[in-house]
Amino acid sequence: MTLPVLADAVVRDGSGFPARGDAAMLRALMAVDNVFKSLLPTTPVAIDDVSPLLWVATEEGSRTVDLAYWRTAEGDGGAYASPQLFASTLPSAVAAEVARYFRMSGPVVVVTGVGSAPSVPPAEMASLLGAHHVLALVLHPDYARATILEVASRDPLP
Amino acid sequence: MSARGPHPPIAILGTGLVSALGRGAAATLRGLREGSAPPAPPRTIVDAFDGGRPVFEVPDDVFLAPPLPLPGGRGRRGTRLALLAAHDALAQAGPLAAAPERIAVVVGTTVGGMNDAEDWIAKFTRLEAPDGAAPSGRIAMRHLPLGETPRLLARRFRFRGPCMAVTTACTSGSQAIAVGADLLASGAVDVVLAGGVDVLSRITHLGFASLGLLAGGRCAPFMAERAGLNLGEGAAFLVLAREAAGRTPRAWLRGWSSTSDAHHATAPSPDGAGTASAMRDALEAARWSPDDVDWIHAHGTATPTNDAAEVAAIASVFGARPVPVSSTKHHCGHTLGAAGALAAVLGVLAMEEGFIPGNTEEGTQDPACALHLVPPAGLARPAGRVLVNALGFGGVNVALALSGVAP
Numbered sequence: 034m035t036l037p038v039l040a041d042a043v044v045r046d047g048s049g050f051p052a053r054g055d056a057a058m059l060r061a062l063m064a065v066d067n068v069f070k071s072l073l074p075t076t077p078v079a080i081d082d083v084s085p086l087l088w089v090a091t092e093e094g095s096r097t098v099d100l101a102y103w104r105t106a107e108g109d110g111g112a113y114a115s116p117q118l119f120a121s122t123l124p125s126a127v128a129a130e131v132a133r134y135f136r137m138s139g140p141v142v143v144v145t146g147v148g149s150a151p152s153v154p155p156a157e158m159a160s161l162l163g164a165h166h167v168l169a170l171v172l173h174p175d176y177a178r179a180t181i182l183e184v185a186s187r188d189p190l191p
Numbered sequence: 192m193s194a195r196g197p198h199p200p201i202a203i204l205g206t207g208l209v210s211a212l213g214r215g216a217a218a219t220l221r222g223l224r225e226g227s228a229p230p231a232p233p234r235t236i237v238d239a240f241d242g243g244r245p246v247f248e249v250p251d252d253v254f255l256a257p258p259l260p261l262p263g264g265r266g267r268r269g270t271r272l273a274l275l276a277a278h279d280a281l282a283q284a285g286p287l288a289a290a291p292e293r294i295a296v297v298v299g300t301t302v303g304g305m306n307d308a309e310d311w312i313a314k315f316t317r318l319e320a321p322d323g324a325a326p327s328g329r330i331a332m333r334h335l336p337l338g339e340t341p342r343l344l345a346r347r348f349r350f351r352g353p354c355m356a357v358t359t360a361c362t363s364g365s366q367a368i369a370v371g372a373d374l375l376a377s378g379a380v381d382v383v384l385a386g387g388v389d390v391l392s393r394i395t396h397l398g399f400a401s402l403g404l405l406a407g408g409r410c411a412p413f414m415a416e417r418a419g420l421n422l423g424e425g426a427a428f429l430v431l432a433r434e435a436a437g438r439t440p441r442a443w444l445r446g447w448s449s450t451s452d453a454h455h456a457t458a459p460s461p462d463g464a465g466t467a468s469a470m471r472d473a474l475e476a477a478r479w480s481p482d483d484v485d486w487i488h489a490h491g492t493a494t495p496t497n498d499a500a501e502v503a504a505i506a507s508v509f510g511a512r513p514v515p516v517s518s519t520k521h522h523c524g525h526t527l528g529a530a531g532a533l534a535a536v537l538g539v540l541a542m543e544e545g546f547i548p549g550n551t552e553e554g555t556q557d558p559a560c561a562l563h564l565v566p567p568a569g570l571a572r573p574a575g576r577v578l579v580n581a582l583g584f585g586g587v588n589v590a591l592a593l594s595g596v597a598p
Contacts, residue, residue: 087451103394110239111397119398120457120584123301124337124358129585132451138465140449141587142370145337145356161353162370163377 085168089128089143098122131170198447198476201372202432202440203593204287206536207279207386209272210425210523211247214256215279216540223537223548224569227522229409230421235268236393244405246391247423247524270340272426273298273388277344281384283441284430289381294350297371298341299363299387300528302395340388352380358528360583361490362449363387365531365591368429369447375433386428387532395527396422402457404494410525412491412518413498413564414554420492423524427532429539442539445576445592446477452586458496459582463504466588470508470578473590477576481509485574486547486565488534490582491518492525497582502560504580517550517565531581535591538577542595545573 098121106114120126125143132141142162208215211230212222230245254271258278281287287294337356345354353374357367364387371385389395399405399422406419431444450472452465459466474481487509490501505516519537526533541547552567579591 102398106394106397110237111393111400112239114397114401116398116401116403116457119394119401122394122398123360123584125360125583125585125587126456128359129451129456129587132453132586133455136453138451138453138468140369141359141451141585142366142449143358144370145358161377161379162373 085137086140086142086162087128087132087137088162088169089125089141090169091124091127091143091145098126127170196476197478198372198445199376199433201375201444202435203429203442203444203539204382204432204435204438204440205280205282205284205430206428206441206539207276207281207283208425208427208533208536209249209253209276210427210526210529210533211249211423212523213250214253214275219537220540220544220546222522223519224546230423230524233391233396236391236396238393238397238400240396240400240405243407244396244400245408245421246396247421247522247526248391249424267339269300269388269390269426270343272390272424273340273344273386273428274347276386276388276426277348277384277428280386280428280430281348284432285438287382287430287432288434288436289432291349291351293352293381294348295352295371295374295380295383295385296341296345296348296350296354297357297367297374297383297385298344298355299357299359299365299367299532300337300340301358301360301363301389302337302392302527344384348384350384359449359587359589360585361492361525361527361530362581362583362587362589363389363528363531364427364526364533365535365579365581365589366449366587368431368444368532368535368591369449369589371431372444372447375431378433381433383431384428385431385532386426387526387529388426389526389528390424391422406493409551409553410493410521411551411553412489412493412520413502413516413557413560413562414493414551415557416554417493417495417498417557419494420520421524423520423526425523425526425529425533427529427536429532429535439596442542442596443594445479445594446473446475447589447591448472448476449587449589452588454586457584459500459586461496461500461503463500463502463507465586466501466504466580466582466590467507469588469590470504470580473578473592474508477592477594479576479592481512481514483576484509484514484578485572486538486541486577487514487516488538488541488577488579489516489518489562490530490534490580491520491550492582493518493520498557498560501580501582502562505562513563515547515565515570516562517548519548521551521553522548531579531589531591534579534581535593538579538591538593541574542577542593546571547574 102118371383
């Protein structure tokens with residue numbers, strides 16, 4: 034089963050994106066790059082009020098954040114490494130923020146490397162996991178686009 | 192992922208593990224029974240905290256044993272550990288009754304090849320490029336492919352099914368097992384090589400130090416004196432199958448569940464609600480009651496907040512039941528993406544050996560951690576049903592319910 038694309042977000046610099054998230058949320062995510070931020074305002078379009086499996090496919094998370102963190106860590110033996118940036122280097126940081134902001138208590142799965150070996154496409158993979166509801170976020174390798182796939186259900190949605 | 196009724200039992204055909212305790216069941220059990228070397232300053236990384244924040248590193252001789260590096264000479268430290276553990280798990284499983292296209296590889300990791308990429312990244316962040324231009328993140332990160340290990344394992348063992356890395360912080364190893372079980376339960380594949388791997392890197396050592404989460408000595412889960420975790424490194428893999436194909440499996444995976452705290456980027460929810468939910472769901476999926484559980488392998492990192500949240504979760508699910516609880520991280524450290532898989536393999540070993548590993552002997556039990564902790568020497572008693580917990584940054588929780596081969 035291939036999930037239908039609900040939103041295909043073009044987010045080269047984060048501008049021009051519908052600001053459905055509130056300012057406080059975005060301020061709290063200053064450590065997260067624009068691609069990650071842009072996912073958050075779009076997510077409510079997809080999740081409505083269900084708590085699906087949150088499934089994120091990414092190559093390696095945020096390169097921007099990784100390098101920013103490394104710059105804080107390279108001097109003085111790393112004595113001044115940024116704890117906030119460190120937490121955001123995890124590829125799962127965006128999923129955690131989405132879950133936190135929208136109070137999603139369901140399963141969270143972040144996968145990388147999908148497609149780099151014989152494999153099924155990300156959207157089909159989500160459905161193969163057997164979840165009743167799936168919200169799949171696909172961060173494209175060039176980091177210029179993020180695709181949000183519609184909640185899929187084996188049961189009627191509420 | 193989240194339980195909706197009972198799960199089909201998943202056969203565990205083989206296991207393999209590598210940690211600071213050594214490679215394989217014998218070395219691991221020896222360390223768990225007789226005691227382990229204390230954590231020491233890291234040898235493979237150097238930073239401002241190395242002397243005061245000891246770690247558990249894998250012994251050098253482990254890397255010298257066969258099987259030798261992967262085809263093409265790409266055998267980085269993490270991939271090398273993964274290969275050793277995966278090789279042992281597959282050797283134990285024996286011939287697999289599945290076509291290569293029906294065998295998946297799912298590997299949990301948090302930083303992948305970060306240790307190998309660090310020197311390279313550092314050069315770029317110091318703007319050593321000849322023209323002084325800012326480095327291209329895309330180029331610098333080319334040395335950090337999280338998906339490299341599953342890809343190379345699939346190539347090495349000639350598996351052609353779904354292949355991916357799962358990265359949900361410190362639950363990655365457990366999550367990889369859960370994802371693998373889902374693939375089996377949905378009928379997508381017949382066999383899954385699932386597990387986790389992580390190695391020490393400066394980025395994680397500095398990061399945990401910056402968060403104030405590293406202990407100055409051996410970690411002490413659930414003790415009043417606990418002052419943080421010890422980072423470790425290791426790998427653990429399980430061969431999972433939808434059918435035992437006429438063989439007696441090593442053990443069964445009966446239930447699995449993943450939940451989100453939806454609370455904080457790094458701290459767990461203090462009430463442990465998400466962790467409790469994962470445990471309840473896994474029990475439900477296994478068709479167990481809390482009375483059925485013989486041992487809880489706790490996540491037990493020994494950080495004040497993590498242990499407190501897990502204690503609250505266990506109390507919420509198990510009440511006053513005297514279910515034995517222990518963490519093994521004082522023996523091999525917190526292996527991050529490998530931790531959940533390592534705990535699952537230890538669960539299998541405990542059921543086979545009739546030996547429940549003890550909690551630490553360092554310090555006195557925190558009165559706020561009102562658990563029935565396993566004595567440091569461990570318990571020699573049959574354990575037929577084990578619950579394995581994992582908690583991670585971002586509030587991800589995973590619980591696995593394992594049973595022995597007895598009915």
